[in-house]
Amino acid sequence: MKKILLGNEAIAQGAIDAGLSGVYAYPGTPSTEITEYIINSPEARNGEIVASWAANEKVAYEEALGMSFVGKRAMSVMKHVGLNVAADAFVNSAISGVHGGLVLVVADDPSQHSSQNEQDSRFYGKFAMVPVLEPSNQQEAYDMMAYAFDLSEKSGLPVMVRSVTRLSHSRSIVRTKDEKRPQNPLRTPEDSKRFVLVPSYARKQYAKLIEKQKMLEEESETSGWNTFIEGTGDRSLGIVVSGIAYNYLMENFADRPLPYDTVKINQYPLPRKMLRKLFERNEKILIIEEGYPFIEEMLGDYLGFSDKVIGKLTGHLPRTGELNPNAVAAALGLEEPRPYEIPEFVAPRPPQLCPGCGHIDMYNEIKSLIPEWGDNHVFSDIGCYSLGVVEPFDAIDTIIDMGASIPMAKGAADAGWRPAIAVIGDSTFTHSGMTGLLDAVWHKSPITVIIADNSAVAMTGGQPSTALGRLYEIAKGLGVEEEHIKVVIPLKKYFDKNVEILKKEIEYPGPSVIIYQRPCVTMSAEMKEMARKFNTLEPSYDK
Numbered sequence: 256m257k258k259i260l261l262g263n264e265a266i267a268q269g270a271i272d273a274g275l276s277g278v279y280a281y282p283g284t285p286s287t288e289i290t291e292y293i294i295n296s297p298e299a300r301n302g303e304i305v306a307s308w309a310a311n312e313k314v315a316y317e318e319a320l321g322m323s324f325v326g327k328r329a330m331s332v333m334k335h336v337g338l339n340v341a342a343d344a345f346v347n348s349a350i351s352g353v354h355g356g357l358v359l360v361v362a363d364d365p366s367q368h369s370s371q372n373e374q375d376s377r378f379y380g381k382f383a384m385v386p387v388l389e390p391s392n393q394q395e396a397y398d399m400m401a402y403a404f405d406l407s408e409k410s411g412l413p414v415m416v417r418s419v420t421r422l423s424h425s426r427s428i429v430r431t432k433d434e435k436r437p438q439n440p441l442r443t444p445e446d447s448k449r450f451v452l453v454p455s456y457a458r459k460q461y462a463k464l465i466e467k468q469k470m471l472e473e474e475s476e477t478s479g480w481n482t483f484i485e486g487t488g489d490r491s492l493g494i495v496v497s498g499i500a501y502n503y504l505m506e507n508f509a510d511r512p513l514p515y516d517t518v519k520i521n522q523y524p525l526p527r528k529m530l531r532k533l534f535e536r537n538e539k540i541l542i543i544e545e546g547y548p549f550i551e552e553m554l555g556d557y558l559g560f561s562d563k564v565i566g567k568l569t570g571h572l573p574r575t576g577e578l579n580p581n582a583v584a585a586a587l588g589l590e591e592p593r594p595y596e597i598p599e600f601v602a603p604r605p606p607q608l609c610p611g612c613g614h615i616d617m618y619n620e621i622k623s624l625i626p627e628w629g630d631n632h633v634f635s636d637i638g639c640y641s642l643g644v645v646e647p648f649d650a651i652d653t654i655i656d657m658g659a660s661i662p663m664a665k666g667a668a669d670a671g672w673r674p675a676i677a678v679i680g681d682s683t684f685t686h687s688g689m690t691g692l693l694d695a696v697w698h699k700s701p702i703t704v705i706i707a708d709n710s711a712v713a714m715t716g717g718q719p720s721t722a723l724g725r726l727y728e729i730a731k732g733l734g735v736e737e738e739h740i741k742v743v744i745p746l747k748k749y750f751d752k753n754v755e756i757l758k759k760e761i762e763y764p765g766p767s768v769i770i771y772q773r774p775c776v777t778m779s780a781e782m783k784e785m786a787r788k789f790n791t792l793e794p795s796y797d798k
């Protein structure tokens with residue numbers, strides 16, 4: 256069947272057709288549509304496939320690992336920085352190995368369209384010593400999923416599929432299979448002790464992982480995903496091109512044959528024999544890859560004894576941002592680059608909070624007190640409320656990674672900085688803020704934690720928040736004294752009351768929590784109804 260699919264949808268459909276039993280994810284651009292597609296699939300709706308948002312990426316990956324342990328095919332999906340959160344589970348699951356096929360899909364964001372950095376997940380794959388697959392187009396993304404699950408079961412290892420924004424978020428015709436592979440039956444591993452990573456077992460498992468590397472390299476050589484493309488005879492240059500960058504290369508040769516021998520990389524570890532042949536036959540080697548100079552660092556001459564390898568490290572291609580066909584044309588020294596620039600379809604405009612958003616009232620209240628405190632007292636986090644950093648608010652001073660606001664406020668308070676305030680969203684709080692608050696409670700730190708509770712994971716499109724209706728009880732359970740857990744409603748009419756509460760809690764020399772509760776105005780009717788049902792707390796205003 257032919258379908259027009261986003262790269263993310265092709266990945267999702269490929270997984271469904273490959274016998275997927277469960278997907279576990281935490282939302283994050285550019286990966287979110289993969290899980291949303293499966294959640295909305297008939298298979299998930301009728302309960303054949305478990306499709307759920309987890310509290311964070313580590314939890315998501317571990318849930319997928321649990322499903323794999325009992326023999327089923329499972330997938331975990333996240334954005335690149337999410338893998339920092341899941342890294343402990345991911346790296347250790349390469350040591351234990353998996354049972355049912357386990358595929359980790361990571362979407363990288365070169366150019367940082369919607370991210371704090373443009374880190375390249377391939378390094379994590381290499382670090383964990385597991386296979387990495389990198390599709391060049393939507394069809395490959397679809398086809399690769401079946402292969403990824405097969406390879407995971409054949410090698411007994413998790414397999415990473417790496418996408419990038421441009422692939423995840425562009426559409427193309429994809430031919431899908433008419434028949435779905437049935438799901439695996441429930442069956443636990445015969446050698447289940449390998450999942451017990453105490454040193455006596457873990458050492459053996461690590462040795463096995465090392466042994467498997469030969470087989471993985473052989474697989475990269477023969478699977479058909481890596482290809483040696485013969486050029487028409489120009490031996491001045493050979494090319495190594497990976498993932499989506501293959502399209503940028505071929506756009507320059509749409510109307511003529513490729514003159515250079517080219518190794519197209521879609522699978523790691525790198526295919527040594529193919530690359531050796533390329534190196535032996537050609538004078539220079541240009542490496543074209545989206546992301547960090549990952550292949551280039553491996554193949555390049557670190558000590559500079561020769562200048563055979565060129566690419567991002569040698570300045571032939573840009574180090575930052577996404578590649579494009581023009582950048583590749585320049586690296587190839589093509590005299591007549593294609594006669595058009597990369598079009599700007601959407602004129603860039605600064606992001607802003609939606610009219611009527613509760614975060615606006617919250618920041619107006621915080622901002623009214625900043626003249627008293629001075630700058631650099633408000634540590635914040637990642638979500639729609641990050642927009643408190645721009646005008647007209649200019650109310651927050653740090654945004655580093657999900658969950659950093661509370662520990663940073665505590666660290667500053669430890670150093671004697673007063674006041675020390677953390678502003679964190681409801682989903683970010685349950686993702687990775689709770690442990691920071693527990694620490695602050697244990698040390699009786701004088702910090703004020705403002706939870707911007709809009710009952711949704713709004714920034715990534717309004718997914719349900721695992722925090723819904725639970726924040727008060729969580730804060731209480733973590734040990735915050737009840738008289739210092741306040742609930743306020745960020746509406747203009749409560750401005751004075753909210754500022755009064757804020758001032759009082761900031762004066763309190765211990766940890767306090769103020770829950771600013773008002774649902775995101777863009778939420779679906781269904782989610783608004785859920786919020787009405789679960790947000791039952793009375794605001795902390797004097798009667």
Ligand SMILES: Cc1ncc(C[n+]2csc(CCOP(=O)(O)OP(=O)(O)O)c2C)c(N)n1
Nearest residue numbers: 283337637638639640680681682683713714
């Ligand atoms: C580790 C990590 N995972 C995912 C993301 C993507 N992301 C950014 S903000 C956010 C959630 C924000 O939700 P919430 O804290 O409730 O704030 P809101 O956007 O609703 O105001 C997510 C998932 C990220 N930046 N980092």
Ligand code: SF4
Nearest residue numbers: 609612639713775776
């Ligand atoms: S999506 Fe919701 S939380 Fe985000 S800015 Fe708009 S109203 Fe505010």
